Amino acid sequence: MSRTPPSRRFLPLAALALAASLVAGGPSHAADGAPSANVAWVEATTDADIEKVFATAKSQNKPVLLYWGAVWCPPCNQLKATLFNRQDFAEQSKSFVAVHLDGDAPGAQKLGTRFKVVGYPTLILFSPAGQELTRLPGEVDAPQVLQVLQLGLASGRPLAQVVADARAGKPLPGSEWRLLAFYSWDTDESALVPKAEHAPVLKKLAAACPPGERDACLRLSLKALVGADEKTPAPADAGTRDQVLKLLADPAQSRAYMDVVTNYATDIVEALAPKPGADRQKLVTAMDGALVRLQGDATLSRADRMTALAARVDLARLDQKKDELHPKIPAALLKEVKDTVATADREVTNGFERQAVIPEASQVLAEAGLWTESDALLKGSLSKSHSPYYLMSELGSNARRQGRTAEALDWYRQAYEKSEGPATRLQWGASYLNALVDLAPKDDKRIEGVAQSVFAEAAQQPSAFYERSGRSLQRISTKLVKWNAGGKHQAVLDHLGTQLNGVCAKLPAGDAERTTCDGLLKPESTKA
Numbered sequence: 001m002s003r004t005p006p007s008r009r010f011l012p013l014a015a016l017a018l019a020a021s022l023v024a025g026g027p028s029h030a031a032d033g034a035p036s037a038n039v040a041w042v043e044a045t046t047d048a049d050i051e052k053v054f055a056t057a058k059s060q061n062k063p064v065l066l067y068w069g070a071v072w073c074p075p076c077n078q079l080k081a082t083l084f085n086r087q088d089f090a091e092q093s094k095s096f097v098a099v100h101l102d103g104d105a106p107g108a109q110k111l112g113t114r115f116k117v118v119g120y121p122t123l124i125l126f127s128p129a130g131q132e133l134t135r136l137p138g139e140v141d142a143p144q145v146l147q148v149l150q151l152g153l154a155s156g157r158p159l160a161q162v163v164a165d166a167r168a169g170k171p172l173p174g175s176e177w178r179l180l181a182f183y184s185w186d187t188d189e190s191a192l193v194p195k196a197e198h199a200p201v202l203k204k205l206a207a208a209c210p211p212g213e214r215d216a217c218l219r220l221s222l223k224a225l226v227g228a229d230e231k232t233p234a235p236a237d238a239g240t241r242d243q244v245l246k247l248l249a250d251p252a253q254s255r256a257y258m259d260v261v262t263n264y265a266t267d268i269v270e271a272l273a274p275k276p277g278a279d280r281q282k283l284v285t286a287m288d289g290a291l292v293r294l295q296g297d298a299t300l301s302r303a304d305r306m307t308a309l310a311a312r313v314d315l316a317r318l319d320q321k322k323d324e325l326h327p328k329i330p331a332a333l334l335k336e337v338k339d340t341v342a343t344a345d346r347e348v349t350n351g352f353e354r355q356a357v358i359p360e361a362s363q364v365l366a367e368a369g370l371w372t373e374s375d376a377l378l379k380g381s382l383s384k385s386h387s388p389y390y391l392m393s394e395l396g397s398n399a400r401r402q403g404r405t406a407e408a409l410d411w412y413r414q415a416y417e418k419s420e421g422p423a424t425r426l427q428w429g430a431s432y433l434n435a436l437v438d439l440a441p442k443d444d445k446r447i448e449g450v451a452q453s454v455f456a457e458a459a460q461q462p463s464a465f466y467e468r469s470g471r472s473l474q475r476i477s478t479k480l481v482k483w484n485a486g487g488k489h490q491a492v493l494d495h496l497g498t499q500l501n502g503v504c505a506k507l508p509a510g511d512a513e514r515t516t517c518d519g520l521l522k523p524e525s526t527k528a
Helices: 047-060 074-082 087-095 108-115 142-155 159-167 174-182 195-208 211-226 238-249 251-256 258-263 265-272 278-295 302-316 331-347 351-367 371-384 388-401 405-418 422-439 444-459 467-483 490-505 512-518
Strands: 064-069 097-102 122-126 132-136
Touching (some): 047 064, 047 097, 047 108, 064 074, 064 108, 074 351, 087 142, 097 108, 108 467, 132 142, 132 159, 142 174, 159 195, 174 211, 195 211, 211 238, 211 258, 211 265, 238 251, 238 265, 238 278, 251 258, 251 278, 258 265, 258 278, 258 302, 265 278, 278 302, 302 331, 302 351, 331 351, 331 371, 351 388, 371 388, 388 405, 388 422, 422 444, 422 467, 444 467, 444 490, 467 490, 467 512, 490 512
Parallel strands (some): 064 097
Antiparallel strands (some): 064 122, 122 132
């Protein structure tokens, strides 16, 4: 049961300050919604904004750091709470142009296509000339992100060239091996290598990694291990297993690999010990011991420590049914979960930090089978959240998993109705419709009404058929086409098709948006 790494994993922000010192003559905006107040963030919403940014960066010989995020996304809030507000990050930002691309800003989704960014958050470092250098990991802790940022700034070489040289057997400096090891493969989106090739490439890089770069080599090996295709997993490697056991036993090393240990605990155990038995139990015991230390490590953020606790619950569920609602969890661990979550709920008051911690905490409670406590935490946090619709979706998920259909649909409805920001509303609308089709498939009128509402919103939005927004609409389309198998709901699809035809006709012919729009509600066999 793998954890979803908080780098994806993932809105409406007020206009940001477009610093005159960075873009001469550019528009000025209020800084209230900037990712942090101590950095001169530049807001970019159009290609013209981006061209100005890169022109300024080139004239000043400064790299560009692009942050793509959303106000609701927990890992984005984690960055705001732990990285962007740091004084050393603010000092470092003077050496580059810091650009914020809000996923709900006008034109943002089209820019998302340009930069191949999908998951929130994504951090990309560009050269002054506009070449992509590297993607920074959002799941490591703030000091590690800063170290990787400094490596990228010092290198100045696109990581695509670094990968090509490494695969060709050319020698690399240690700093570039560390950049490879910390590259954000989770947000790569085939910018570096096709997604299907990630694990094989990582495996080759790990094999080519020089012995003198032991930490980088092990990190590459572990990423190759957890990224392997589940259908064709890599065979258990006794050497790697021994390395992992040594890592877990060493407090300093396990701290250095905290992102891998907390986010991929069960993946690592299952990859290195595929079957229950002595080898697996040895790994589970060692992994839990390392997680206990990380959970109590005050140098880590509260969200990271909560993720360590979540991984311990996942380990306890390892050999139980994946969908078990009431798993067998040791009583001591259950008490620890309750106490830790209650403390976090009481002590975390910062809005950014709560949005990072509370969703994770509610999931920990749910995975431990503490459903009443999970629901109570989410409900009690609604009035304290700047994005309550996110928590409403979590409540919908809880109710759905427990078979409370009407309650689940009501929470999904509320989440959609209260969601804010154009891209977010399409995403939440798609989630609501998907739940309706799954849980109330005979309610044609309600399903059609929600689909009409989402399509009407898309018609009013710039770049609605690009990137994440386009994918939300494609999710709706795929769901409705399957729902209509055998023509059972053809009247609904005919009505929606007529509505969409009017929307698509207003888009420029030959544009990617038009292609996406024209492909909606069409069976796969009829698409070009």
